[in-house]
Amino acid sequence: DAGVIQSPRHEVTEMGQEVTLRCKPISGHNSLFWYRQTMMRGLELLIYFNNNVPIDDSGMPEDRFSAKMPNASFSTLKIQPSEPRDSAVYFCASNLGRDPPQYFGPGTRLTVL
């Protein structure tokens, strides 16, 4: 199995630009989680989906962030407009069922200048 796939692995953009991060969960997994990791705040859950339906988005920092899961094999996290404080590593994780995610993707390192 290829594991959780994320793209791009690195993204450098300028403030105000739209950023789209992509995730392909492990085949057969029906739960998908988006996390953000910074030195100051650690690993924070932004949103998670179960069977393609958003279950809890209380961790999404503000309206500039949105996430979609149009089908079982693809999800996006979009930031529009991006700000320097959004610079972080964004991880996607998937699992079967609602138990804690055990399978993290390699992450996308986002830098907003």
Next chain:
Amino acid sequence: QKEVEQNSGPLSVPEGAIASLNCTYSDRGSQSFFWYRQYSGKSPELIMFIYSNGDKEDGRFTAQLNKASQYVSLLIRDSQPSDSATYLCAVKRGDKLIFGTGTRLQVFP
């Protein structure tokens, strides 16, 4: 008070020693606890989970849970330089995991 607290470290131990990593949590109703290891520049990987009071052993790793005192710890026996990483403690709340900020462990030869 943070929901899950860990000492950021670094915790430095010599090769072959026991490394003891600690974590406290604030929600007394928490039932499930997890330890993830994260190498620098890599993604977290689950190494242990524990649900019941007491000890749970898996190879060189032992997770300890004390719900009355609201702490969970991870012991690594015979520490190796390859164990050098950040260890994240996580507590399950509903369907979500709440992570601590991690403890950086350094094992020196």
